[in-house]
Amino acid sequence: MEKMLIIKKKINKRRPKFVRQEGTSKRILQKVGWRKPKGYHSKIRRKFKGRRKMPNAGYRSPLLVRGLNMQGLKPVLVKNVAEAAALVAKTDAAIIAKVGKKAKVEILKKLVEAKVKILNILNPEKFIADVEAEVKKRKDEKKAKEEKKKKSKEESLKKAAEKKKETEEKSEEEKKKEQAEEQRKVLAQPQ
Numbered sequence: 001m002e003k004m005l006i007i008k009k010k011i012n013k014r015r016p017k018f019v020r021q022e023g024t025s026k027r028i029l030q031k032v033g034w035r036k037p038k039g040y041h042s043k044i045r046r047k048f049k050g051r052r053k054m055p056n057a058g059y060r061s062p063l064l065v066r067g068l069n070m071q072g073l074k075p076v077l078v079k080n081v082a083e084a085a086a087l088v089a090k091t092d093a094a095i096i097a098k099v100g101k102k103a104k105v106e107i108l109k110k111l112v113e114a115k116v117k118i119l120n121i122l123n124p125e126k127f128i129a130d131v132e133a134e135v136k137k138r139k140d141e142k143k144a145k146e147e148k149k150k151k152s153k154e155e156s157l158k159k160a161a162e163k164k165k166e167t168e169e170k171s172e173e174e175k176k177k178e179q180a181e182e183q184r185k186v187l188a189q190p191q
Helices: 002-014 027-032 081-085 101-114 124-188
Strands: 074-078 092-096
Touching: 074 081, 081 101, 092 101, 101 124
Parallel strands: 074 092
Antiparallel strands: none
């Protein structure tokens, strides 16, 4: 197995980058990737000397290590906790798919517990700690916001009650003034 991995490494070094015909002159063709040249006069299809290389079986990795990474582990895309639980630490390496932070933390915990190598996160323990700290911070902020909102609501209710009380007092004073003015008018009228 180790010999095969060394052979695979040599083949990978020797393997050229397969660029599509006219891929260097037309930018849009660079993004598409390799396509077999079909043209009747194509020098690449006819394998002229000095032209770009075409993919063929000679560039393949040995069968035993085909599809494995350079540590000899098979990369597996993990989308949920059930898939993470099914991995074997000796033969598989996990690549965590695009999932939410909560699901990612659960998957990471399961993988760390099973001691499976994770390829796309360098330090899973640190990542888990950072996410949990972030969640705790958010919860604290939300709690503080709710308390602040509650206090402001209570203050506004107190202010409204005080205002109501003041208006009632003012209205009583105004009523007395109005009654006094009415009495003056009545007294001031000639009989």
